[in-house]
Amino acid sequence: MSSNESIASIILGSASFYDMMSRVQMMNRMSEYDEELITGIIEQIDNLEQSKNDIEKERIALQLKMEDQERKISEKADEINALNAKMVKTTDEINRLALEQEKINLDKDTLAKNNAALKAEEEKINAAVLAQKQETEKRLAEEAEKKAAEKASAEAKIAKEKADAAAAAKSAQEAAEKAAADAKSAYEKTAAQAEADKKAAQSSAAKKAQEEAAKAAAAAKAAQEAKEKAAAEAAAKQAEEARKAAEAAAKEAEEAQRAAEEAAQKAAEEAAQQPQYVSPYPSSEFIWPAPGFSYITSGVGPRWGMSHNGIDIGDAGIYGGAVVASKAGTVVVAENYCPHDYGKSGSCGCGGGYGRYVVIDHGGSYTTLxxxxxxxxVSVGQYVEQGEVIGYVGTTGWSTGAHLHFEIRINNVYQDPEQYVSP
Known part of the structure; x- marks a missing residue:
């Protein structure tokens, strides 16, 4: 209904003026109320619109927060996966440490027995290395003595040749003296003949011939005497020089032989009494002993209540892999008995704990195990080249699994192989 219609209905429907005024007043009040109501509704609509905007802002902010939370959740999931992987490794490490702890908890008698067996094996290795060293020193001394003898023989030969030359000079001198004697005899015969001719000749022609013969004989005698004197002096001088040279050569040969014998004896004594100093960490002398396998499972240091004096090379599929000589040398130990080729938590006693093993002497105080x-x-006494196969990876002796135990020693002092070789 329109406002005009409302006013008309109020006027026409009023019973009296008072009733009409009452109705108008009520109409005004209703109009005011409607306006207030509309104003309130508009305000509410504005408030709702503001709230809607605020809610939209909050929704966007919450959506951004949710996206950030999802990103963080994803990152946390990655961290959890990494932690799970670490936990798996930690569990493996705990199991390994538990096994090592079990080994450490071996009773003292067993540990002492293992140490005694290892000590006995080390003494065996030391004796083999010492024997090889003495053999090498003996061979070097024999070679030095042989060279000295060869030198003395050569010098003696030279002295003999010089002596022979002196003897030849002496023979020449004797021949010259004999020739001089023969010439003198011929001269005497010529003189006698000339004297006889002198007596027999009566004519001036005979006398003249006699004089010329006498002059020729005198000239021949003078020439012969000069020749004999020069030859004698030269032969005597050569003989004296040859004698002196022979004496000097003999003396030098004797002194050289004595010096060689003294040097060889001194070298042998010094080598036996004082270890040769060897500079550690030589470059490019040793090679990796387990081709194709590079993972080091254990290094040098204390382990299982003992000292671990080398590196353990273990890797997937290493069992049966070739073991090669890290450097050329002579095999001094080749222990090839141990029926316990399987992983174990203690020592089976074979090879003092090394199981089947090889020791190579490389000279210069170096050995490898x-x-x-x-x-x-390989066998004892065999010479092997660098890189030559000497055996195959197993798990004999005190071994928890397939791997190669590798040591480098200088004068029987353990070195860290990682300073010498790398995969």
């Missing part, structure tokens, strides 16, 4: 092999492919 290769332990826990499944089979040894």
């Amino acid at each position: 290769y332990g826990h092999m499944s089979n040894v492919a």
